[in-house]
Amino acid sequence: MQGRHFAALFTAALLYPIQDSSAASVFRCVDADGHITFTRHGCNSEQEQHLQDARNHTPSSGKAIPLAAPNRRASGTATNPGELVIVGQQEDGCGNLLTSSERRQAIIRKEIRRGMSRADVESSLGKPDRVTASNGQQRYHYREKRKGGSSRQVSFDEAGCVKGK
Template sequence: MLQSCCAGICAFLLCPTLHASTVFRCEDASGHITYTLQGCPVAADQQLQSADNPTPGQGKAVPLAKTRKGEGKRSKKDKKSEDLLVVGEKQDGCGNRVTGSERRSAMIRQQARSGMTQRDVESSLGKPDKITSQDGQTRYHYEDNEGNRRQVTFDESGCVKGKH
C-alpha cells in the first residue's frame, strides 16, 4: 500500500507542467482594446487575461471557445469595427535607450554604452574580475592580460551610467 502511494506521488511530481501565458487587456477611455505582455498605460483600465493553448489529444481538435447560435456570422462592416490590435514593446528596465542594433554592435565591439543593462555588459565583456557597490551604484572592474583596466558604473536600476 505504501509503495503504491509513493509511486503515485512520484509519478505526479514527474509529470510535465502545462505552461500558459498571462497577457494584459488594456481598454482606454474611448473603448479601444489592446493586448500586451508589458502592461497597460496609466490611463487605461487593465485586466489580466490567461492565454492558454492546450495541446489537442489524440489528433482531435480542441475547441478554444464555444460560440452561440448566430454568433460568428458577422458582416464585413461589423468585423472592421472589432479588429484586434496588439501593441507591445519589450522593456529592458533602462528606458530602452539603446536600440537592438546599437546593442548588438556594442557587444560585437566589446563596448559598454550608456543605457545598457548589467546582463548586456556581461554578454559583451564577460564576468567582471571584481564588483564593488557604493551609494546605490555598482561598478564592474575588468583587467586584461596586459594590465589595462576598465570600469563600468551602473545606477541603482542596474543600467550603465552615462557621462554627465
Template sequence: MIRMICCAGLCASLPYLADNSLAATVFRCEDSQGRLTYTHLGCPDDNSQSLQRAYNPTPGTGKATPMARDSPKALKSDTQPREVVVVGRKLDGCGDRLTSSERRQAIIRQQIRGGMTRGDVESAFGKPDKITRVDGDTRYHYADTKGNRRQVTLDEAGCVKEKGKR
C-alpha cells in the first residue's frame, strides 16, 4: 500500500519536474561600473548579487515565430542597379596591366607580355639558364635544345619590361 502511494505521489509530481527542467536559476552580478555577468557559481565580493530565473525552452516547443513579411514597397525597385566595387583585390605589383585570364593564357602559350611578374615568367619557362644584371634591370636568359635563345628583361620591381620601353 505504501509503495502504491509513493508511486502515485511520484507520478503526480512529474509534470512539475518537467516544467522546472526547462528553467534554471542563475546569479546576476553587477559590478560598480554597471557591467552584468550571469553565472551559476556566484558573484565576486565587490559585485551586487541577485537571483535570476532563466527559462530556456528546447527548440520545437511552443508556438512558432512567424517570419517577417516583405512589404510591397520593398518588392518594387525603382533604383538603378549599382556598380559592383571590389574592395579586397590582390595587386600584382606591376601595375595590374594584365587581367588574370590574359596572364594565364600567356603562361600557357609560353608568351611574355609587359606587366608579367618574375613568377609568371618562371611559370612559363622555368628557372632561367643564366641571369645578368645591368643598370638595375635583370635579364633572364633561356636556351632550348634546338639552339633557340630567348631573353626576358625585368625592371627593379621584378616586372617584365615592354619591348619598346627598354
C-alpha cells in the first residue's frame, strides 16, 4: 500500500511544472548619449539601468510573448545610424589573419593561405596522402592522383595554423 503512495507521489512530482531556473538577470544600460548596452553585471553609475526579462519560454507553453514595440524615439534625439560599434569578435586560433569570406573563397578555389587551420586545409584539399611531423610542426603531403602528377606540401606551426612561405 505504501509503495503505491510512493509511486503516485513520484509520478506527480514528474508531472509538476518546474520553474525555469535558467533565466538570468539582464540589465539594459543607457548612457547620456543614448547608447544601449546589455549586461549581466549591472550598469555604471552614470548610466540609466533597466531590468530586462531574459526568459526564453518553451514553444507551446501557452504563455503569450509580446512582439517588440515600434521604435518611439523623441524627436529631439540625434542618432548616427552609420556608426558601427564592435563589442567582440571570435578568435579563430590563427591570429584572425583571414576574414570568414576570404577563408571561404580560398577553400572553394582550393587555395592554401597563411592563417588557415588544419580543418580548413582538409576542407579545401581533402585528407592528406601522408602526414609527417618534426620539432612540433606537422606537414600534410598531397599527391596528384594521375600518373606523373605533382605533389604539394602544407606546413603547420605549433598551433596547427598554416605557416607563411
